[in-house]
Amino acid sequence: MRLLKVATCNLNQWAMDFDCNLKHIKDSITRAKEVGAVIRLGPELEITGYGCEDHFLELDTVNHAWECLKEILLGDWTDGILCSIGMPIIRGSERYNCQVLCFNRKIVMIRPKMWLANDGNYRELRWFTTWKQKDQLVEFQLPPEISEALSQTSVPFGYGYIQFLDTAVAAEICEELFTPNPPHTELALNGVEVFLNASGSHHQLRKLDLRLRAFIGATHTRGGVYIYSNHQGCDGARLYYDGCSCVVVNGEVVAQGSQFSLKDVEVVVAQVDLDAVASLRGSISSFQEQASCKTKVSSVAVPYNICKPFNLKMLLSSPQKIMYHSPEEEIAFGPGCWLWDYLRRSGASGFLLPLSGGADSSSVAAIVGCMCQLVVKEIANGDEQVKADAIRIGNYADGKFPTDSKEFAKRIFYTVYMGSENSSEATKTRAKVLADEIGSWHLDVCIDGVVSSLLSLFQTVTGKRPRYKVDGGSNVENLGLQNIQARIRMVLAFMLASLLPWVHNKKGFYLVLGSSNVDEALRGYLTKYDCSAADINPIGSISKQDLRTFLWWAANHLGYSSLAEIEAAPPTAELEPIRSNYSQLDEVDMGMTYEELSVYGRLRKIFRCGPVSMFKNLCYKWGATLTPSEVADKVKYFFKYYSINRHKMTVLTPSYHAESYSPEDNRFDLRQFLYNARWPYQFRKMDELVQEMNGDRVAFKETGEDGGTAAGGGGMGVVAAASGNPKAGF
Structure with missing residues (x-):
């Protein structure tokens, strides 16, 4: 038996904070060595942080990365352990995203990334170039100060692997695993048994299974030990990197780290038998045949044994059940951890949330409550960093620290119900009950006086006073009156966030939380610069349907039972007067249901459908209940x-x-914002298709988990002006 102990890690790095990042790297190496690991893998670009973006274009960023690497190599960190460390490197005039493989205080090899992530949230080609010379390793001249410090002038650079006396190890960096012809395929045929994948992979609902299936597939038919490392935390931007570092052997997961955690450093260790890899490969005839005529990959020889011989005291890591969170848990824990990172790193003293008693703002409140529960739990588990951050943010003294999530919430979380004459007692009560369950410092503020003052000013300037539609006003008047309320709430929220800490003799400021969901953003069902304009928004990319299932889950698992009643209430903006024969409803205002919006959103973005393609798809999906003409109208x-x-x-x-x-719009969905909203060519093509179908119903429909038939047409709602439709709730 050739026994190999390996370590991979989740690191909560922070873009451009080199002190923080270097500390975490050293900590992870120390922990790996303490348990006897001989390989340590860290996440992609771990020295700088993955999310530096245009800072990668600055020479300082690359130079600081070299300085940090030098500090690691001059110490005893790499003695007896192969460390794969991610950083940007400039070779000539080209900048590469690299894994630097270090052993015994020397750089053994630098592996530049060959296939860059350049879609969705990723723009690596903006900052790096791909390594294209796959047929050779070249000599890279180390920077003079590094060369002098290490007594090493050059190092192999390029695509290849490290050949130890008893096994072969290679890097496969993040995106390369997901390419049509991944490097591990030919590396395995060249005898590589251990693959190191340093990654910067963000969380997305229901995504983890795709990632793990890729690791399992990489070694299921080829054999091998696949080690994966990932960032965990916000890194300073919109993404949350969700960890789940793991070790896979011959298609089976033998070690898995957490997906959501407040820990800055988490090391995952596994002990494996490399003879099991050799045995599997030797039993597959096709592997033997293809290996005999393989394309040769360059290697770097390291005359050192890293495996241990057979020892009964050394237990092998056994296959384990993969840990998956439900989507409801992902909504609670992912944004909860993301909020904690923002709170502790921003210098803020807490959060302020306009809480309307509706589903969206209540979801945000529950996520903050979940964050408080996670903080208290981690402190109880002995996490000193979380404890120190909580003491500082919560302004604890005399050796006290959070032991109760509601008490902690009272210190760091303001909720404000900003009611008007159009608000109902039901939403006011729901907001208060939920605030009490979470423990927030809750305020009840009436905004009617401010609204009336603005309308009086308007009347003085123009001689006219607008009226609601139910009182005989026009659509323009109705929309304007709703937007005034929405924007006043934004101004009031920021004023309270900046001044309430002063009122209560607290240091710092509070971050204002937004609560608009992805469906309302897609439809534009929000007022520009209303309470959708906050500092950060934990639910801005979550669908209304997912939020509603989350509310049910949170009512039962977070202890906030009032969320069940909130979920059952019909969504309403409460921006128009309530009458016995009229009640404002979001889906009526929008002219479409949230379920329909989710379908439109997926077809538009994920399946890249324009109007005509979307029409064709929906004729199949909804054809059992709607005519082509009705589908076209929708x-x-x-x-x-x-x-x-x-x-x-x-x-x-x-x-x-x-x-x-x-x-x-920031970078994920890059499209123009000035459209010809009549879509004359596309809508005309749809009309022609409808005529060809002659108005007949399609005889079948597509079924699926997001399918079903369209709901009724609903009212047309308010026609959006430049300022747009009001936001549901606050």
Whole structure:
């Protein structure tokens, strides 16, 4: 038996904070060595942090990375252990995303990334170039100060592997695993038994299974030990990197780290038998045949044994059941951990949330409550860093620290119900009950006086006073009156966030939390610069349907029972007067259901459908209940309001990324914001198709978990002006 102990890690790195990142790297190496590991793998670009973006274009960023690597190599960190460390490197005039493989205080090899992530949330080609010389390793001249310090002038650079006396090890960096022809295929045929994948992979609802299946598939038919490392934490932007570092042997997971955690460093260790890899490969005839005529890959010889001989006292890591979180748990823990990172790193003293008693703002409140529960739990488990951060943020003294989540919430979480004459007692009561369950410092504020003052000012300037539609006013008046309320709440929220800590003799400021969901953003069902304009938004990329199931889960698992009643209530903005024969409802205002919005969003973004393609798809999906003409009307209505309101995406509050059809304009959904909202060519093509179908119903429909038939047409709602539709709730 050739026994090999390996260590991989989740690291909560912070882009451009080299002190923080270096500390975590050293800590992870120390822990790996303490348990006897001879290989330590860290995440992609771990020295700088993955999310540096255009800072990668600065020479300082690369130079600081070299300085940190030098500090690691001059110490005893790499004695007797192969460390794979991620950093940017400039070779000549080219900048590469690299894994630096270090052993015994020397750089053994530098492996540049060959296939870069360049879609969705990723823009690696903006900062790095791909390594294209696959047929050879070249000599890389180390920077003079590094060369002098290490007494090493050059190092092999390129695509290849490390050949120890008893096994072969190679790097496969993040995106390369997911390419049509991944490197591990030919590396395995060249005898590589251990694969190191350093990654920067973000959380997205229901995504983890795809990642783990890739690791399992990489070694199931080829054999091998696949070691995966990932960032864990916000890194300073919209993404949450969700850890789950793991070790897979011959297609079976033998070690898995956490997906959501407040820990800065988590080391995952496994002990494996490399003879099991050799045995599997030797039993597969096709592997033997293909290996005999393989394309040769360059290697670097390291005359050292890293395996241990057979020892009964050394237990092998056994296959284990993969840990998956439900989508409801992902919504609780992912944004909860993301919020904690923002709170502790921003210098803020807490959060302020406009709490309307509706589903969206209540979901945000529950996530903050979950964060408080996680903090108290980690402190009880002995995490000194979480404890120190909580003591500082919560302003504890005399050796005290959080032991109760509600008590902690009272210190760091303000909720504000900003009611008007259009608000109901039901929502006011629901907001208060939920605030009490979570433990927030809750305020009840009436905004009617401010609204009336603004209307009086308007009347003085213009001589006119607008009226609601139910009182005989026009659509323009009705929309304007709703937007005034929404924008006043934004101004009031920021004022309270900045001044309430002063009122209560607390240091610092509070971050304002937004609560608009992905479906409302896609439709533009929000007022520009209303309470959707906050500091950060933990649910801005989560669908209404997922939020509703989350509310049920949170009512039962987080201890906030009032969420069940909130989920059951019909969504309403409460921006118009309530009458016995009229009650404002979100889905009526929007002219479409949240279920329909989710379908439109997935077809538009994930399946890349324009109006005509979407119409064709929905004729199949909804054809059992709707005529082609009715389907066309729905598609036209969606694209009209999507394009009219696209400009709002340019000012969306930075949101936790969780859904693949997010319309977020920053970098995930790059589209123009000035459209011809009539879509004359596309809508005309749809009309022609409807005529060809002669108005007949399609005889069949597609079924699926997100399918079903369309709900009724609903009212047309308010026509969006430049300022847009009001936001449901606060």
